[in-house]
Amino acid sequence: MYKASLRRTALVALSGVWSSLALAHFPFVECHQGTVDIVCQGGFSDGSSAQGITVDLISYDEEIIASKTFNDASSVEFAPYDGEFYILLDAGPGHTVEVDWNEIKAP
Amino acid sequence: MSNATTKKGRKTDSRWFRWRFHLSGLLMLIPLVLAPFYIELMSVFGGASGLGARHIGTQAAGPWQITLAEQFEQAPKLDGPAGYMKTFNAALCQTCAEQVKAVYLRLGKPRSLRTAGVIGFGSPYHMSFSMPVPENTALDAELWLTLEGWDGSLQQVQWPLRQASPATIEFLQQQQEL
Numbered sequence: 001m002y003k004a005s006l007r008r009t010a011l012v013a014l015s016g017v018w019s020s021l022a023l024a025h026f027p028f029v030e031c032h033q034g035t036v037d038i039v040c041q042g043g044f045s046d047g048s049s050a051q052g053i054t055v056d057l058i059s060y061d062e063e064i065i066a067s068k069t070f071n072d073a074s075s076v077e078f079a080p081y082d083g084e085f086y087i088l089l090d091a092g093p094g095h096t097v098e099v100d101w102n103e104i105k106a107p
Numbered sequence: 108m109s110n111a112t113t114k115k116g117r118k119t120d121s122r123w124f125r126w127r128f129h130l131s132g133l134l135m136l137i138p139l140v141l142a143p144f145y146i147e148l149m150s151v152f153g154g155a156s157g158l159g160a161r162h163i164g165t166q167a168a169g170p171w172q173i174t175l176a177e178q179f180e181q182a183p184k185l186d187g188p189a190g191y192m193k194t195f196n197a198a199l200c201q202t203c204a205e206q207v208k209a210v211y212l213r214l215g216k217p218r219s220l221r222t223a224g225v226i227g228f229g230s231p232y233h234m235s236f237s238m239p240v241p242e243n244t245a246l247d248a249e250l251w252l253t254l255e256g257w258d259g260s261l262q263q264v265q266w267p268l269r270q271a272s273p274a275t276i277e278f279l280q281q282q283q284e285l
Binding site: 026027028030043044045046047062086088090093094095096097098 | 186187188189190192209211218219221222223224225226227237239
């Protein structure tokens with residue numbers, strides 16, 4: 001019983017260390033409604049900037065309404081869009097994050 | 108003469124002085140104790156002890172077959188501002204490994220190939236996916252695997268999250284009760 005508990009604790013601790021190294025740079029994006037525009041802040045979980053990375057505002061029928069890149073403050077602004085849409089950070093295949101229109105935080 | 112004075116000044120009769128060398132020797136036991144756990148963990152990452160701690164199942168994806176496993180039977184782990192992440196492993200069948208260009212994994216149906224989810228890293232027989240798990244994920248959500256062939260063809264398979272990772276369902280229930 002004690003041995004099993006020790007084994008589990010050690011495995012969890014070690015996996016925590018190694019998995020955090022492996023997952024060191026997952027992208028994220030958070031959007032909120034600014035005074036007029038939608039403001040999104042992007043980045044990576046290791047603290048690095050998303051500057052220069054493509055971010056698109058795409059309607060639900062898959063039409064790209066606006067395509068921009070994150071600025072040197074790792075943020076981007078989109079003009080309001082009247083309809084259902086999502087914002088997509090695209091750092092390459094398999095490195096994308098979506099923010100749905102109803103997940104945009106109120107001002 | 109001067110050496111003798113120095114030695115006298117070190118208080119060689121102190122118990123701590125005499126035993127600290129032996130205590131530092133004991134530190135060498137720490138890696139010895141942890142080595143079996145480390146080797147076991149490396150065998151999980153390398154695939155020597157199977158695809159993952161919990162085998163989920165195998166499904167046909169068009170002409171291909173894919174097997175999915177949970178790397179550890181654990182709740183998702185917090186990865187800073189990116190949120191909670193959960194790791195799954197997958198293996199392609201021997202005959203299809205060369206035909207599949209990439210495999211993607213996400214929660215819920217992808218809108219397009221661009222939004223197919225996280226990409227699998229590693230050998231086709233032991234790909235690893237670190238997938239974000241939003242805290243408001245529905246308990247009846249499904250895992251969607253998208254397989255992209257070198258010929259441009261796409262195949263998709265799904266697993267109910269409840270079946271794929273009971274530990275994640277338990278975690279979501281706890282998060283949503285708060």
